[in-house]
Amino acid sequence: xxxxxxxxxxxxxxxxxxxxxxxxxxxxxxxxxxxxxxxxxxxxxxxxxxxxxxxxxxxxxxxxxxxxxxxxxxxxxxxxxxxxxxxxxxxxxxxxxxxxxxxxxxxxxxxxxxxxxxxxxxxxxxxxxxxxxxxxxx
Amino acid sequence: xxxxxxxxxxxxxxxxxxxxxxxxxxxxxxxxxxxxxxxxxxxxxxxxxxxxxxxxxxxxxxxxxxxxxxxxxxxxxxxxxxxxxxxxxxxxxxxxxxxxxxxxxxxxxxxxxxxxxxxxxxxxxxxxxxxxxxxxxx
Amino acid sequence: xxxxxxxxxxxxxxxxxxxxxxxxxxxxxxxxxxxxxxxxxxxxxxxxxxxxxxxxxxxxxxxxxxxxxxxxxxxxxxxxxxxxxxxxxxxxxxxxxxxxxxxxxxxxxxxxxxxxxxxxxxxxxxxxxxxxxxxxxx
Numbered sequence: 001x002x003x004x005x006x007x008x009x010x011x012x013x014x015x016x017x018x019x020x021x022x023x024x025x026x027x028x029x030x031x032x033x034x035x036x037x038x039x040x041x042x043x044x045x046x047x048x049x050x051x052x053x054x055x056x057x058x059x060x061x062x063x064x065x066x067x068x069x070x071x072x073x074x075x076x077x078x079x080x081x082x083x084x085x086x087x088x089x090x091x092x093x094x095x096x097x098x099x100x101x102x103x104x105x106x107x108x109x110x111x112x113x114x115x116x117x118x119x120x121x122x123x124x125x126x127x128x129x130x131x132x133x134x135x136x137x138x
Numbered sequence: 139x140x141x142x143x144x145x146x147x148x149x150x151x152x153x154x155x156x157x158x159x160x161x162x163x164x165x166x167x168x169x170x171x172x173x174x175x176x177x178x179x180x181x182x183x184x185x186x187x188x189x190x191x192x193x194x195x196x197x198x199x200x201x202x203x204x205x206x207x208x209x210x211x212x213x214x215x216x217x218x219x220x221x222x223x224x225x226x227x228x229x230x231x232x233x234x235x236x237x238x239x240x241x242x243x244x245x246x247x248x249x250x251x252x253x254x255x256x257x258x259x260x261x262x263x264x265x266x267x268x269x270x271x272x273x274x275x276x
Numbered sequence: 277x278x279x280x281x282x283x284x285x286x287x288x289x290x291x292x293x294x295x296x297x298x299x300x301x302x303x304x305x306x307x308x309x310x311x312x313x314x315x316x317x318x319x320x321x322x323x324x325x326x327x328x329x330x331x332x333x334x335x336x337x338x339x340x341x342x343x344x345x346x347x348x349x350x351x352x353x354x355x356x357x358x359x360x361x362x363x364x365x366x367x368x369x370x371x372x373x374x375x376x377x378x379x380x381x382x383x384x385x386x387x388x389x390x391x392x393x394x395x396x397x398x399x400x401x402x403x404x405x406x407x408x409x410x411x412x413x414x
Contacts, residue, residue, distance in 0.1 A: 001139045001140065001141060001277045002277065003277060003311060003312055003412070003413055003414060005311070005379060005381060035141060035143070036141055036272075036274075037177060037272050037274070039313060039377045039379070041377070041378060041379055041386070042388075043386065043387065043388035043391065044388050044391070045327070045328060045329040045388060045390050045391050046329075050232045051183070051231065051232070051236040052183060052228060052231070052232060053183040053228050056217050058216040058217035059217040059225060059228050061216055061217075062215045062216050062217050062225050062228070062229070063228060063229055063232055065216075066209070066213075066229050070208075070346075071342070075342075077338045078334040078337055078338050078341075079332050079334035079335040079337075079338050087335060087338050090328060090329050090335050090338070090339060091338070091339055091342050093327065093328070094326045094327070094328060094339055094372060094396075095233060095371060095372070096232060096233070097235070097236075097373070098327040098373075098376060099376050099377045099378065100236060100237050101177045101179065101237045101239055101272075101377055102179060102237065103143060103177070103179055103270045103272045105143060110179070110181065110270050111181065112180075112181035112182050112183060112268075114183050115181065115182070115183050120232075130388075132379045132386050134312075134313050134377075134379045136141075136274060136312075136313070136412060137141055138141060139277045139278070139279060173279060173281070174279055174410070174412075175315060175410050175412070188370045189321070189369065189370070189374040190321060190366060190369070190370060191321040191322075191366050194355050196354040196355035197355040197363060197366050199354055199355075200353045200354050200355050200363050200366070200367070201366060201367055201370055203354075204347070204351075204367050208346075233371060234370060234371070235373070235374075238374060238375050239315045239317065239375045239377055239410075240317060240375065241281060241315070241317055241408045241410045243281060248317070248319065248408050249319065250318075250319035250320050250321060250406075252321050253319065253320070253321050258370075274279070274412060275279055276279060
Protein backbone atom coordinates (compact mmCIF):
# COMPACT_ATOMS: atom_id res chain seq x y z
CA UNK A 1 0.00 0.00 0.00
CA UNK A 2 1.24 3.44 -0.80
CA UNK A 3 -0.06 6.98 -0.91
CA UNK A 4 0.68 9.78 -3.37
CA UNK A 5 -0.43 13.35 -3.83
CA UNK A 6 -0.85 15.28 -7.07
CA UNK A 7 -3.06 18.06 -8.35
CA UNK A 8 -4.55 19.36 -11.56
CA UNK A 9 -5.42 22.89 -12.57
CA UNK A 10 -8.41 23.96 -14.61
CA UNK A 11 -8.60 27.38 -16.26
CA UNK A 12 -12.27 28.28 -16.27
CA UNK A 13 -13.86 30.92 -18.49
CA UNK A 14 -17.13 31.59 -16.73
CA UNK A 15 -19.95 29.57 -15.20
CA UNK A 16 -20.37 26.02 -16.41
CA UNK A 17 -19.12 22.44 -16.19
CA UNK A 18 -15.60 21.46 -17.27
CA UNK A 19 -14.83 17.78 -17.69
CA UNK A 20 -11.65 16.57 -15.96
CA UNK A 21 -12.09 12.77 -16.35
CA UNK A 22 -9.20 12.26 -18.80
CA UNK A 23 -6.81 14.41 -16.81
CA UNK A 24 -7.55 12.53 -13.56
CA UNK A 25 -7.07 9.21 -15.42
CA UNK A 26 -3.70 10.43 -16.77
CA UNK A 27 -2.55 11.27 -13.24
CA UNK A 28 -3.54 7.79 -12.04
CA UNK A 29 -1.25 6.31 -14.69
CA UNK A 30 1.55 8.64 -13.62
CA UNK A 31 1.01 7.65 -9.95
CA UNK A 32 1.59 3.97 -10.68
CA UNK A 33 -1.39 2.97 -8.49
CA UNK A 34 -3.00 -0.07 -10.12
CA UNK A 35 -5.61 -0.93 -7.47
CA UNK A 36 -7.05 1.50 -4.94
CA UNK A 37 -8.84 4.84 -4.84
CA UNK A 38 -8.35 8.39 -6.00
CA UNK A 39 -9.89 11.20 -3.95
CA UNK A 40 -10.46 14.48 -5.79
CA UNK A 41 -10.77 17.54 -3.53
CA UNK A 42 -11.61 21.05 -4.79
CA UNK A 43 -9.66 23.69 -2.87
CA UNK A 44 -12.13 26.53 -3.43
CA UNK A 45 -15.43 27.88 -2.08
CA UNK A 46 -17.05 29.08 -5.31
CA UNK A 47 -16.70 26.02 -7.52
CA UNK A 48 -17.38 22.34 -6.84
CA UNK A 49 -17.35 18.81 -8.20
CA UNK A 50 -20.14 17.06 -10.08
CA UNK A 51 -20.34 13.49 -11.35
CA UNK A 52 -22.45 13.65 -14.51
CA UNK A 53 -23.52 12.27 -17.82
CA UNK A 54 -20.72 13.13 -20.23
CA UNK A 55 -22.28 12.08 -23.54
CA UNK A 56 -24.99 14.70 -24.11
CA UNK A 57 -23.87 18.31 -23.80
CA UNK A 58 -27.56 19.32 -23.69
CA UNK A 59 -27.86 17.43 -20.38
CA UNK A 60 -25.02 19.51 -18.96
CA UNK A 61 -26.69 22.73 -20.07
CA UNK A 62 -29.93 21.59 -18.38
CA UNK A 63 -28.03 20.95 -15.13
CA UNK A 64 -26.45 24.40 -15.35
CA UNK A 65 -29.80 26.08 -16.04
CA UNK A 66 -31.41 24.21 -13.14
CA UNK A 67 -28.82 25.63 -10.73
CA UNK A 68 -29.25 29.12 -12.21
CA UNK A 69 -32.95 28.94 -11.37
CA UNK A 70 -32.58 27.18 -8.00
CA UNK A 71 -29.92 29.59 -6.72
CA UNK A 72 -30.53 32.83 -8.60
CA UNK A 73 -28.07 35.71 -8.71
CA UNK A 74 -30.36 38.41 -7.38
CA UNK A 75 -32.10 37.03 -4.33
CA UNK A 76 -31.52 39.81 -1.80
CA UNK A 77 -28.44 38.20 -0.22
CA UNK A 78 -26.92 39.84 2.86
CA UNK A 79 -23.40 39.02 1.59
CA UNK A 80 -23.45 40.96 -1.70
CA UNK A 81 -20.20 42.94 -1.81
CA UNK A 82 -18.26 40.56 -4.09
CA UNK A 83 -20.62 40.62 -7.07
CA UNK A 84 -24.02 39.08 -7.87
CA UNK A 85 -22.50 35.66 -8.71
CA UNK A 86 -20.53 35.35 -5.45
CA UNK A 87 -23.15 34.37 -2.87
CA UNK A 88 -24.93 31.96 -5.26
CA UNK A 89 -21.54 30.29 -5.85
CA UNK A 90 -21.16 29.48 -2.13
CA UNK A 91 -24.68 28.02 -1.95
CA UNK A 92 -24.23 25.93 -5.11
CA UNK A 93 -21.03 24.56 -3.65
CA UNK A 94 -22.85 23.41 -0.49
CA UNK A 95 -25.50 21.73 -2.69
CA UNK A 96 -22.94 19.84 -4.78
CA UNK A 97 -19.57 18.33 -3.70
CA UNK A 98 -16.08 19.18 -2.60
CA UNK A 99 -14.58 15.68 -2.47
CA UNK A 100 -15.29 12.50 -4.40
CA UNK A 101 -13.57 9.12 -3.96
CA UNK A 102 -13.42 6.88 -7.04
CA UNK A 103 -12.23 3.25 -7.20
CA UNK A 104 -9.25 2.17 -9.37
CA UNK A 105 -8.76 -1.38 -10.74
CA UNK A 106 -6.02 -2.32 -13.23
CA UNK A 107 -4.98 1.31 -13.30
CA UNK A 108 -8.41 2.47 -14.53
CA UNK A 109 -11.05 4.52 -12.75
CA UNK A 110 -14.15 2.34 -12.33
CA UNK A 111 -16.64 4.80 -13.79
CA UNK A 112 -19.95 3.87 -15.38
CA UNK A 113 -20.24 4.02 -19.18
CA UNK A 114 -21.55 7.59 -19.33
CA UNK A 115 -20.06 8.85 -16.09
CA UNK A 116 -17.63 11.78 -16.10
CA UNK A 117 -16.02 13.97 -13.43
CA UNK A 118 -16.62 17.68 -13.83
CA UNK A 119 -15.44 20.85 -12.21
CA UNK A 120 -18.57 22.95 -11.74
CA UNK A 121 -17.56 26.62 -11.98
CA UNK A 122 -19.99 29.01 -10.31
CA UNK A 123 -18.28 32.37 -11.01
CA UNK A 124 -18.55 34.50 -14.14
CA UNK A 125 -14.93 35.67 -14.26
CA UNK A 126 -12.04 33.49 -15.47
CA UNK A 127 -10.35 31.53 -12.67
CA UNK A 128 -7.49 29.10 -12.25
CA UNK A 129 -8.92 26.24 -10.15
CA UNK A 130 -6.91 23.67 -8.26
CA UNK A 131 -8.12 20.12 -7.61
CA UNK A 132 -6.02 18.06 -5.24
CA UNK A 133 -5.72 14.33 -5.97
CA UNK A 134 -4.78 11.70 -3.38
CA UNK A 135 -4.04 8.14 -4.57
CA UNK A 136 -4.15 5.28 -2.09
CA UNK A 137 -3.41 1.75 -3.24
CA UNK A 138 -1.00 -0.78 -4.58
CA UNK B 139 -3.06 -2.32 5.80
CA UNK B 140 -4.77 -3.89 2.85
CA UNK B 141 -7.22 -2.98 0.13
CA UNK B 142 -10.06 -4.97 -1.38
CA UNK B 143 -12.69 -4.40 -4.02
CA UNK B 144 -16.21 -5.80 -4.17
CA UNK B 145 -19.57 -4.68 -5.51
CA UNK B 146 -23.25 -5.14 -4.88
CA UNK B 147 -26.14 -5.07 -7.31
CA UNK B 148 -29.58 -3.63 -6.63
CA UNK B 149 -32.57 -4.46 -8.81
CA UNK B 150 -34.75 -1.36 -8.74
CA UNK B 151 -38.42 -1.25 -9.68
CA UNK B 152 -39.00 2.43 -10.29
CA UNK B 153 -38.21 5.69 -8.52
CA UNK B 154 -37.54 5.51 -4.81
CA UNK B 155 -35.03 4.71 -2.09
CA UNK B 156 -33.67 1.16 -1.59
CA UNK B 157 -31.78 0.41 1.60
CA UNK B 158 -28.41 -1.34 1.15
CA UNK B 159 -27.04 -1.06 4.71
CA UNK B 160 -27.22 -4.77 5.54
CA UNK B 161 -25.69 -5.83 2.24
CA UNK B 162 -22.74 -3.43 2.64
CA UNK B 163 -22.23 -4.70 6.21
CA UNK B 164 -22.24 -8.31 4.95
CA UNK B 165 -19.54 -7.48 2.42
CA UNK B 166 -17.39 -5.89 5.14
CA UNK B 167 -17.53 -9.17 7.05
CA UNK B 168 -16.57 -11.05 3.89
CA UNK B 169 -13.65 -8.64 3.26
CA UNK B 170 -12.11 -9.38 6.65
CA UNK B 171 -11.39 -5.67 7.26
CA UNK B 172 -11.84 -5.05 10.99
CA UNK B 173 -10.71 -1.42 11.20
CA UNK B 174 -10.75 1.04 8.32
CA UNK B 175 -13.16 2.51 5.81
CA UNK B 176 -15.54 1.37 3.11
CA UNK B 177 -16.16 3.65 0.14
CA UNK B 178 -19.40 3.06 -1.78
CA UNK B 179 -19.40 4.40 -5.34
CA UNK B 180 -22.46 4.35 -7.64
CA UNK B 181 -21.45 3.63 -11.25
CA UNK B 182 -24.43 5.32 -12.87
CA UNK B 183 -25.67 8.79 -13.83
CA UNK B 184 -29.38 8.42 -13.10
CA UNK B 185 -29.32 7.07 -9.56
CA UNK B 186 -27.32 8.12 -6.51
CA UNK B 187 -26.55 7.51 -2.84
CA UNK B 188 -28.35 8.97 0.15
CA UNK B 189 -27.62 8.58 3.84
CA UNK B 190 -30.99 8.69 5.59
CA UNK B 191 -33.22 7.95 8.50
CA UNK B 192 -34.10 4.25 8.14
CA UNK B 193 -36.73 3.87 10.86
CA UNK B 194 -39.73 5.79 9.48
CA UNK B 195 -40.77 4.88 5.95
CA UNK B 196 -42.94 8.04 5.90
CA UNK B 197 -39.72 10.08 6.18
CA UNK B 198 -38.37 8.35 3.08
CA UNK B 199 -41.56 9.08 1.16
CA UNK B 200 -41.28 12.76 2.17
CA UNK B 201 -37.70 12.87 0.87
CA UNK B 202 -38.81 11.30 -2.42
CA UNK B 203 -41.74 13.74 -2.79
CA UNK B 204 -39.45 16.69 -2.05
CA UNK B 205 -37.18 15.70 -4.95
CA UNK B 206 -40.19 15.18 -7.24
CA UNK B 207 -41.22 18.77 -6.56
CA UNK B 208 -37.72 20.28 -6.60
CA UNK B 209 -36.73 18.61 -9.89
CA UNK B 210 -40.01 18.03 -11.75
CA UNK B 211 -40.34 15.79 -14.79
CA UNK B 212 -41.81 18.36 -17.15
CA UNK B 213 -39.70 21.47 -16.87
CA UNK B 214 -38.96 22.25 -20.51
CA UNK B 215 -35.57 20.50 -20.55
CA UNK B 216 -33.40 20.77 -23.68
CA UNK B 217 -32.26 17.13 -23.23
CA UNK B 218 -35.64 15.37 -23.45
CA UNK B 219 -35.15 12.48 -25.90
CA UNK B 220 -34.74 9.71 -23.30
CA UNK B 221 -38.07 10.17 -21.51
CA UNK B 222 -39.50 12.67 -19.01
CA UNK B 223 -37.69 11.06 -16.04
CA UNK B 224 -34.22 11.10 -17.66
CA UNK B 225 -33.09 14.71 -17.30
CA UNK B 226 -34.50 15.06 -13.74
CA UNK B 227 -32.49 11.93 -12.85
CA UNK B 228 -29.20 13.59 -13.86
CA UNK B 229 -30.00 16.72 -11.84
CA UNK B 230 -31.06 14.73 -8.77
CA UNK B 231 -27.79 12.84 -8.96
CA UNK B 232 -25.78 16.09 -8.91
CA UNK B 233 -27.82 17.24 -5.88
CA UNK B 234 -27.19 14.03 -3.92
CA UNK B 235 -24.07 11.78 -3.86
CA UNK B 236 -22.05 9.36 -5.92
CA UNK B 237 -19.51 8.28 -3.30
CA UNK B 238 -19.68 7.96 0.46
CA UNK B 239 -16.87 6.86 2.82
CA UNK B 240 -17.94 5.18 6.07
CA UNK B 241 -15.69 4.21 9.01
CA UNK B 242 -15.35 0.58 10.19
CA UNK B 243 -14.37 -0.45 13.75
CA UNK B 244 -14.41 -4.05 15.00
CA UNK B 245 -15.78 -5.10 11.63
CA UNK B 246 -18.86 -2.86 11.99
CA UNK B 247 -19.81 0.25 10.05
CA UNK B 248 -19.90 3.18 12.49
CA UNK B 249 -23.35 4.45 11.60
CA UNK B 250 -25.62 6.46 13.88
CA UNK B 251 -28.59 4.71 15.48
CA UNK B 252 -31.10 5.61 12.74
CA UNK B 253 -28.66 6.00 9.89
CA UNK B 254 -28.97 3.84 6.78
CA UNK B 255 -27.34 3.79 3.32
CA UNK B 256 -29.76 3.97 0.41
CA UNK B 257 -29.59 3.70 -3.33
CA UNK B 258 -31.75 6.54 -4.61
CA UNK B 259 -33.26 5.44 -7.93
CA UNK B 260 -34.40 8.32 -10.15
CA UNK B 261 -35.75 6.36 -13.16
CA UNK B 262 -39.23 4.87 -13.60
CA UNK B 263 -38.18 1.69 -15.41
CA UNK B 264 -36.63 -1.32 -13.68
CA UNK B 265 -32.84 -1.22 -13.58
CA UNK B 266 -29.96 -3.35 -12.31
CA UNK B 267 -27.71 -0.93 -10.43
CA UNK B 268 -24.09 -1.56 -9.50
CA UNK B 269 -22.43 -0.07 -6.42
CA UNK B 270 -18.69 -0.54 -6.17
CA UNK B 271 -17.23 -1.06 -2.68
CA UNK B 272 -13.60 -0.42 -1.75
CA UNK B 273 -12.37 -1.54 1.67
CA UNK B 274 -9.17 -0.06 3.11
CA UNK B 275 -7.92 -1.17 6.49
CA UNK B 276 -6.49 -3.83 8.72
CA UNK C 277 0.85 3.43 6.00
CA UNK C 278 -1.30 3.38 9.08
CA UNK C 279 -4.88 4.01 10.02
CA UNK C 280 -6.34 5.70 13.09
CA UNK C 281 -9.80 6.54 14.37
CA UNK C 282 -10.86 9.49 16.50
CA UNK C 283 -13.97 11.60 16.91
CA UNK C 284 -15.03 15.07 17.90
CA UNK C 285 -18.19 16.27 19.56
CA UNK C 286 -20.03 19.49 18.83
CA UNK C 287 -22.62 20.91 21.19
CA UNK C 288 -25.12 22.70 18.99
CA UNK C 289 -27.59 25.32 20.18
CA UNK C 290 -30.13 25.37 17.40
CA UNK C 291 -30.10 25.52 13.61
CA UNK C 292 -26.99 26.90 11.96
CA UNK C 293 -23.40 26.23 10.90
CA UNK C 294 -20.67 25.45 13.44
CA UNK C 295 -17.06 25.55 12.24
CA UNK C 296 -14.94 22.51 13.16
CA UNK C 297 -11.83 23.19 11.03
CA UNK C 298 -9.46 23.91 13.94
CA UNK C 299 -10.64 20.92 15.94
CA UNK C 300 -10.14 18.54 12.99
CA UNK C 301 -6.66 20.01 12.41
CA UNK C 302 -5.80 19.49 16.10
CA UNK C 303 -6.80 15.82 15.85
CA UNK C 304 -4.58 15.38 12.77
CA UNK C 305 -1.63 16.60 14.81
CA UNK C 306 -2.54 14.20 17.60
CA UNK C 307 -2.82 11.30 15.09
CA UNK C 308 0.74 11.78 13.89
CA UNK C 309 -0.31 11.40 10.23
CA UNK C 310 1.88 13.73 8.17
CA UNK C 311 0.77 12.73 4.67
CA UNK C 312 -2.57 11.16 3.81
CA UNK C 313 -6.27 11.85 4.20
CA UNK C 314 -8.79 12.50 6.93
CA UNK C 315 -12.38 11.39 6.40
CA UNK C 316 -15.01 13.16 8.50
CA UNK C 317 -18.29 11.25 8.90
CA UNK C 318 -21.38 12.64 10.67
CA UNK C 319 -23.16 9.92 12.65
CA UNK C 320 -26.60 11.53 12.57
CA UNK C 321 -29.61 11.96 10.27
CA UNK C 322 -30.64 15.50 11.15
CA UNK C 323 -27.35 17.36 10.74
CA UNK C 324 -24.71 17.23 8.03
CA UNK C 325 -21.36 18.53 6.79
CA UNK C 326 -20.75 21.59 4.65
CA UNK C 327 -17.52 22.91 3.20
CA UNK C 328 -17.89 26.70 3.13
CA UNK C 329 -16.44 30.14 3.02
CA UNK C 330 -15.27 30.82 6.57
CA UNK C 331 -14.35 34.49 6.36
CA UNK C 332 -17.71 36.25 6.02
CA UNK C 333 -20.33 35.31 8.58
CA UNK C 334 -22.95 37.02 6.37
CA UNK C 335 -22.25 34.36 3.72
CA UNK C 336 -23.01 31.65 6.26
CA UNK C 337 -26.28 33.33 7.22
CA UNK C 338 -27.25 33.50 3.52
CA UNK C 339 -26.56 29.77 3.14
CA UNK C 340 -28.70 29.04 6.21
CA UNK C 341 -31.55 31.25 4.94
CA UNK C 342 -31.40 29.59 1.52
CA UNK C 343 -31.96 26.18 3.11
CA UNK C 344 -34.78 27.56 5.28
CA UNK C 345 -36.56 28.66 2.10
CA UNK C 346 -35.70 25.61 -0.03
CA UNK C 347 -36.80 23.11 2.64
CA UNK C 348 -39.41 24.94 4.73
CA UNK C 349 -40.68 23.72 8.08
CA UNK C 350 -44.36 23.61 7.22
CA UNK C 351 -44.73 21.87 3.90
CA UNK C 352 -47.40 19.30 4.67
CA UNK C 353 -44.99 16.46 5.40
CA UNK C 354 -46.37 12.97 6.02
CA UNK C 355 -43.71 12.35 8.72
CA UNK C 356 -44.58 15.17 11.14
CA UNK C 357 -44.70 13.56 14.60
CA UNK C 358 -41.24 14.66 15.77
CA UNK C 359 -41.72 18.42 15.37
CA UNK C 360 -41.83 20.85 12.43
CA UNK C 361 -38.02 20.95 12.10
CA UNK C 362 -37.58 17.15 11.97
CA UNK C 363 -38.58 16.24 8.42
CA UNK C 364 -36.83 19.27 6.87
CA UNK C 365 -33.67 18.17 8.73
CA UNK C 366 -33.67 14.78 6.96
CA UNK C 367 -34.14 16.41 3.55
CA UNK C 368 -31.40 19.00 4.17
CA UNK C 369 -29.07 16.19 5.14
CA UNK C 370 -29.69 14.39 1.83
CA UNK C 371 -28.99 17.67 -0.04
CA UNK C 372 -25.69 18.27 1.76
CA UNK C 373 -23.06 15.74 2.95
CA UNK C 374 -22.41 13.02 5.47
CA UNK C 375 -18.76 12.26 4.67
CA UNK C 376 -15.93 14.40 3.34
CA UNK C 377 -12.35 13.28 2.61
CA UNK C 378 -9.65 15.95 2.91
CA UNK C 379 -5.96 15.62 1.92
CA UNK C 380 -3.14 16.07 4.46
CA UNK C 381 0.42 17.14 3.57
CA UNK C 382 3.12 17.98 6.15
CA UNK C 383 0.52 17.40 8.86
CA UNK C 384 -1.78 20.13 7.49
CA UNK C 385 -5.20 19.80 5.85
CA UNK C 386 -4.89 21.06 2.27
CA UNK C 387 -7.81 23.50 2.38
CA UNK C 388 -8.20 26.54 0.18
CA UNK C 389 -7.56 29.98 1.70
CA UNK C 390 -11.17 30.64 2.70
CA UNK C 391 -12.31 27.05 3.02
CA UNK C 392 -13.66 25.76 6.34
CA UNK C 393 -15.38 22.56 7.51
CA UNK C 394 -18.74 23.08 9.19
CA UNK C 395 -21.26 20.99 11.02
CA UNK C 396 -24.64 22.05 9.62
CA UNK C 397 -27.21 21.63 12.40
CA UNK C 398 -30.79 21.33 11.14
CA UNK C 399 -32.66 20.96 14.47
CA UNK C 400 -33.88 23.74 16.76
CA UNK C 401 -33.14 22.02 20.08
CA UNK C 402 -29.65 21.71 21.58
CA UNK C 403 -27.83 18.52 20.55
CA UNK C 404 -24.50 16.82 21.17
CA UNK C 405 -23.27 15.79 17.71
CA UNK C 406 -20.56 13.25 17.00
CA UNK C 407 -18.27 13.41 13.97
CA UNK C 408 -16.10 10.36 13.38
CA UNK C 409 -12.60 10.98 11.96
CA UNK C 410 -10.55 8.34 10.14
CA UNK C 411 -6.91 9.14 9.32
CA UNK C 412 -5.09 7.12 6.65
CA UNK C 413 -1.48 7.87 5.85
CA UNK C 414 2.15 7.93 6.84
